[in-house]
Amino acid sequence: MAEKSLLVIITESVIEDTIVEEIVALGAKGFTACDARGLGTHGMRTGRWTVGSNVRIEVIGDSSLLERIVAVLQEKYDADYGLLMYTMPVNLRN
């Protein structure tokens, strides 16, 4: 039972592959993604058509890794894309 952090990234589906590449390049050993829809400062995103749909990505790792990911994504994508990130401590069980 290891104490780790969980980072949840909600962003536009159109950049899912790019974000995944960044995460892996920064050292994440894994991630989990789901299709999503939602509302935010970029308006309503109904989940229909590629440009109107969101993805919810979870990454579990050490806080230092997650800090690096947060910093890079914030700098490169926050201005131009719908993006929400939050973290919380979790107990990894296997």
Next chain:
Amino acid sequence: MAEKSLLVIITESVIEDTIVEEIVALGAKGFTACDARGLGTHGMRTGRWTVGSNVRIEVIGDSSLLERIVAVLQEKYDADYGLLMYTMPVNLRN
């Protein structure tokens, strides 16, 4: 890195639009929704056909906002619809 709360609402897809209207009317600035299936006191919901499918909605906000949402949804929908709500503190990162 702001301390916020996360509210997760799991309910019936058939009232997704209604719930979203309530949330926004109560002051939420955003939400994220995913299709889901599951089991609870209302029996098995296989995620097939509209009346048998669930939705999982996440709202990030101040605890006071989330308290208000919880109170309203509990009063108006808990008796008649499948509904599960839980909250936890999170660190908003952007």
Next chain:
Amino acid sequence: MAEKSLLVIITESVIEDTIVEEIVALGAKGFTACDARGLGTHGMRTGRWTVGSNVRIEVIGDSSLLERIVAVLQEKYDADYGLLMYTMPVNLRN
């Protein structure tokens, strides 16, 4: 507002039904499942075709229940299947 724990299980879709049977047999009163894709020690799982797709299962319950579930799944499925489990405390709101 009851203090409970949340267990998140990410595993292969092909054993979703089996895992759900285990969870229910161990005493869980409910669960919520979503389709997912991801990367882990078992390689990239693109979410296409049954054998290449993941499921994300949430269970809310007492920590003792969740401990039992974690122990059983770890013993029976961790060696052969893609499996990730983590827990965290949550406030159940209804």
Next chain:
Amino acid sequence: MSFEPVVLFFLLGVIAGLARSDLKIPSAIYEALSIYLLLAIGLKGGVKLAEYPMATLLLTSLFVVAAGALIPLAAFPALRYLGRMSRADAASIAAHYGSVSVVTFSVAATFLEQHAMAYEGHMIVYLVLLEFPALILGVLLARFGTSEQTRWDRLLREVFFGKSILLLIGGLVIGYIAGPQSIAPLDKFFFDLFKGVLAFFLLEMGLVAASRIADLRRYGAFLVGFAVVVPILSALLGVFLARMLDLSEGGAVLLATLYASASYIAAPTAMRIAVPEANPALSIGASLGVTFPFNIFLGIPLYWWMAERIYAGG
């Protein structure tokens, strides 16, 4: 009377469901198939609509809708007092049985076509008109004398702009405006494939019906009896009305089937929103788990036989 193979796809679905097969029709596909069926039926009706004088159609429609309203009005007290159900449950089930099933109608039409038996093209107008009054009646029955509030705005939007009505009426209007010539290039998609899509849809309905059969045991004999007897009585009403309105024998079979059928697309959603305290497992279990299979396997041949007897006796 020969045999209609599409109903075997329903059986196959039931078997798969009971055997807990991993066969699943993805919900996106189910949605697409139902959109297709609703649009195709609407178009078919619309194209034929021009063949009938509008005034006659309006008049007969009035009779069809008024007589159809008797079904939920009679079903409600039966459910409430004989079945000892809660007001909400009785009202919701009554609404399901007052409304109609597009797939049952399609199976009956296929059946008639296979036996080269003619029917009036405007039956589809009755299908559309019967779909919603029962839903409104159901809500009135549920709310009569109670203080519960109804989300009427949501209900009316659901009823009139719910996909079911919207696609049926949309197809009807498009078919009517465009006419047979302009619709012809769409025939290969909307008409030629119809029966195959219906087979696929029945497979999915079998899968879902199988999951409802377990529920039924819990709700008991009364509801199962109700789900067989009410359709037969409703069908009888349909045949007599058809005779009165001078419809063809094929038309009588279809009107009987419409009255006998119970909704499981429009009604469940509308009732879940407007009468949420009703238990959806009861109404869907009865309509999809009992009435639907009863109708497609035994009901339709029975209604045909009824029509033959009553028309011969006329």
Next chain:
Amino acid sequence: MSFEPVVLFFLLGVIAGLARSDLKIPSAIYEALSIYLLLAIGLKGGVKLAEYPMATLLLTSLFVVAAGALIPLAAFPALRYLGRMSRADAASIAAHYGSVSVVTFSVAATFLEQHAMAYEGHMIVYLVLLEFPALILGVLLARFGTSEQTRWDRLLREVFFGKSILLLIGGLVIGYIAGPQSIAPLDKFFFDLFKGVLAFFLLEMGLVAASRIADLRRYGAFLVGFAVVVPILSALLGVFLARMLDLSEGGAVLLATLYASASYIAAPTAMRIAVPEANPALSIGASLGVTFPFNIFLGIPLYWWMAERIYAGG
């Protein structure tokens, strides 16, 4: 000039969207329909390709692409200086209008077929060739004189291996290699169902367009005017070029429609990746909310009329 019913499905979708109906085309279905349409158009063109001498085709293609490039090059300053838009927004919108719409093209082709009006089979080659140069031009316009970096690798992959181009070219090549005889057994799937699938697709486009109409009010009259005037001018260019290249009158209508149409499949994705600081609501609102309906309801008949006048005057 008679009437083409498929556009009514678009209207039905708009009505459903504005009425906030629960009608939804699942995104998996939308994806499948668009793959079908792109492949089918490619195959259709590929089969006909063999009928034309390759050298002529290459030469005329050069003219078609070069003249087509004028559209974004003229649209950009108009948007930037008359419309006072940001460089990125102006460039992105220009790219959308320089590129083409496969569905608009299909509606125009259906329209011609309904009126038994012939057109050159290689129009589809122009469709493919016009799809992407504008996207690259758009990025150049957005970046010219700025220090912003472009993810060129991602953009080029998006442009050349984006599903839109890939399926069009893939279909074209398969159709060309296989030839009419070998493709014949596929006709029932790819050609006979084409118009029905198009109707389904238009329904979904109507639903999405309805959700864009609200956006437009916020962006104002200039953009709406732009979304009507630019297509008409582009169509004029198309008709004159067609005349010059000695295309048939049907070919002129199609080339006009290609120039007049704006992309909403390939361009939004490509621009979102390559020019992310542009607001996608502006470009999609204009192309899907205004230009697309304008083209299918009024534009195509208008371009036909223009072709008739200019060809008669020749």
Next chain:
Amino acid sequence: MSFEPVVLFFLLGVIAGLARSDLKIPSAIYEALSIYLLLAIGLKGGVKLAEYPMATLLLTSLFVVAAGALIPLAAFPALRYLGRMSRADAASIAAHYGSVSVVTFSVAATFLEQHAMAYEGHMIVYLVLLEFPALILGVLLARFGTSEQTRWDRLLREVFFGKSILLLIGGLVIGYIAGPQSIAPLDKFFFDLFKGVLAFFLLEMGLVAASRIADLRRYGAFLVGFAVVVPILSALLGVFLARMLDLSEGGAVLLATLYASASYIAAPTAMRIAVPEANPALSIGASLGVTFPFNIFLGIPLYWWMAERIYAGG
């Protein structure tokens, strides 16, 4: 020997996959297409089943299944001792190659039809019967002499009520009961569209195969050699058996193709459940990444040539 264009759709998918295109067939569509193909093949076989005396069919089936069982029994020791694979991996791969591929069979049948070459309608019965014994053999091979427990209940449910077998047998029975006349109205859906749906499906298989090619490099030359040599030897067995059973030359090509093909729908799921310690990347990589393309591009023409030689030599 002319050319079958559906295989080009597989190539297009591979190119899209290798180029990392954004082209994706949504999994709901993939599921629907596979349900369609399995049902359609079953129906086709069922309709033709009545043409053959049941007793002969039972007898020949026995031979076909018994000879087919030789394939996994010979493959297992080859994988285990020549390939130095773990017991579980060897057993799982053997099961994949003992089972059959519905799509490969369909491509071969299309190929024969294109060349107007007749074959026995009951080949489809062999397809059904060959699908599952190898899966059970695979589990026995994996467990023989080990203490590992098998979830036999889950496996048997998976094998007999897995969607693959269920739809094939379901279609077979429906087609047989209904007969050609009653099935005729379903032809436009299940038979006319078959080849188009197959093309779509091959596109998706190409996309998935592309993602498997990288894996293969890791598993090395032995597995790639195995994935080419075993099909050829199995095909040879098929042709000889066909000759012995007095099947037509077309039937020989199909039986050879069945033996040569490896499963990637039923087997991966069944093995993942029953032999979870086997690495699925190995078996799917070999069957989908090597054997499937080998069969549709080179294998089928080769097996035909083999059949011609052996039948001529008879």
